[in-house]
Structure formats: structure tokens, C-alpha cells
Amino acid sequence: MRVDRISIAGLLLGLAAIMLGQVLEGGSLSSLFQPAAFVIVLGGTLGATMLQTRFPIFMRGMRMGRWAFVAPSQVPDDMIRRLVAWAQLSRREGILALEKQVGNESDPFYRKGVQLLVDGADATRLREVMEVEITTYENTLRQAARVWDSAAGYSPTIGIMGAVLGLIHVMENLADPTRLGAGIATAFVATIYGVGAANLVFLPIGRKLQTHVSQLIAVREIFVDGLVGIANGDNPRIIEGRLLGYVAQVPE
Numbered sequence: 001m002r003v004d005r006i007s008i009a010g011l012l013l014g015l016a017a018i019m020l021g022q023v024l025e026g027g028s029l030s031s032l033f034q035p036a037a038f039v040i041v042l043g044g045t046l047g048a049t050m051l052q053t054r055f056p057i058f059m060r061g062m063r064m065g066r067w068a069f070v071a072p073s074q075v076p077d078d079m080i081r082r083l084v085a086w087a088q089l090s091r092r093e094g095i096l097a098l099e100k101q102v103g104n105e106s107d108p109f110y111r112k113g114v115q116l117l118v119d120g121a122d123a124t125r126l127r128e129v130m131e132v133e134i135t136t137y138e139n140t141l142r143q144a145a146r147v148w149d150s151a152a153g154y155s156p157t158i159g160i161m162g163a164v165l166g167l168i169h170v171m172e173n174l175a176d177p178t179r180l181g182a183g184i185a186t187a188f189v190a191t192i193y194g195v196g197a198a199n200l201v202f203l204p205i206g207r208k209l210q211t212h213v214s215q216l217i218a219v220r221e222i223f224v225d226g227l228v229g230i231a232n233g234d235n236p237r238i239i240e241g242r243l244l245g246y247v248a249q250v251p252e
Contacts, residue, residue, distance in 0.1 A: 004071045014200045037190035044158035049151045061147030068205040074215050080243045083226030087236035123231040130224045141213045148206030152198040159194015163187045
């Protein structure tokens, strides 16, 4: 895991810009902090998102939220070096020489791939089995990441509901004109919370998670492609060249 500094900087910059704008307009920062509006927007958005999502997917999505700020470990270069080393070992000593690598893999996906290779699965069957695993893994992660996109869709509407509730409260106090201005301002804070949460938090996190999911899938595809090359008996240099294509840099 590594800290994603640009995500933290982006969130802080967005919040600071809103607060600075409020001050430059002559407003008070205290007027932006309304516990009732916060409870309405956060609770309503959370409830709507939970209603549309299965519990395991919802919980996975919540746990994945930290990936926006602490990126999951994914080092394709290390994976490529390891696969090339395995290819060289298998050419020297045979596929069975990789059997000791099975116990070194903590992830069930990677352990299963090496075990299939050692058990003598042909390249076509190995790819078929492992791609099913990749598809299931990808679908699960993408569903979980979309929890944040769903929250971004509901949040602005819940914010408007909060504003309407605030205006209802204002209308109930029309007999006291001195409270109308502050009451209306307070009501619209809920809209700020709803739109702000959607565009500064929920939607960006959802997009960042989708990026991390794509990178995690790419590492698994590198692994499968490398195993297939080993199963076919390809030259380690050919395997390395093919796998480096996954991480090739686009020229600026």
C-alpha cells in the first residue's frame, strides 16, 4: 500500500476553494456547518445506496474507499521479473521445478495458476480456467466501486430534499421576519452538502477505484499470459517482451 498524495491534495484543494470563496464573498464559515443538513444528506444518501446494493457488495465498496487515498499494492514490473525467472527455471529443470513456488503464493488466484501449470494443464485450458477467475474478480470489484457512483447520483437529490425541509421550517416561522434570512440560508446548505459530496467526494472516489480495479486486473492478466508462455515452452526473452507490452509507456 502507498499513500496517493494527489487524491489527498485534490480533496483538500476542493474544500479550501469552497471555504475561501465563501470568505471572499463576505460570508461566514460558520454558516457552512449545519449538523441537521449533514445528517439529512449523509443519512439519506447512505440509506438509498444501501437499498439498491447487496450487503456484501456494499461492505466491500466501503472498504475499497480507502484505495482512493492509500493505493493497493500492484507492481507489474515485479510480476514480470518473477515470471521471466520462472520461465528460465522451467527451461533448465522442467515445469515440475516450479512446484515449490506453489507454497510461496499467498493469493489463492496466483497459487491456483502455478498449481495448474505444475499439474500439466495445457496452455489453452490454463487460460480458460484463469480467465474465468479474472472475470469473476473484476465483476465483483467493479460492482463494489459503483457503490460510490450510486452515492454520487443520490446525494444531490437528497440535498434538495434537505433544502425543502429547511424551507418548510422557515415557512412555519413566518411570524418572525428576523429569522427568515438566516433560516433560508441554512436550508440551502443542505444543497451545498449534497452537490459538494457528490462532486468532491463520491464521484471522484468512484472513478479512482475504477482505475485501481483496471490496474489490478492488468497485473492478473500479465500473470496468466506469463504462465501460458511457460506452458507453451516459449523463450523467456519472448515472454518478457510480450509482458512488457502491458506496461509500455505512451510517448508524450
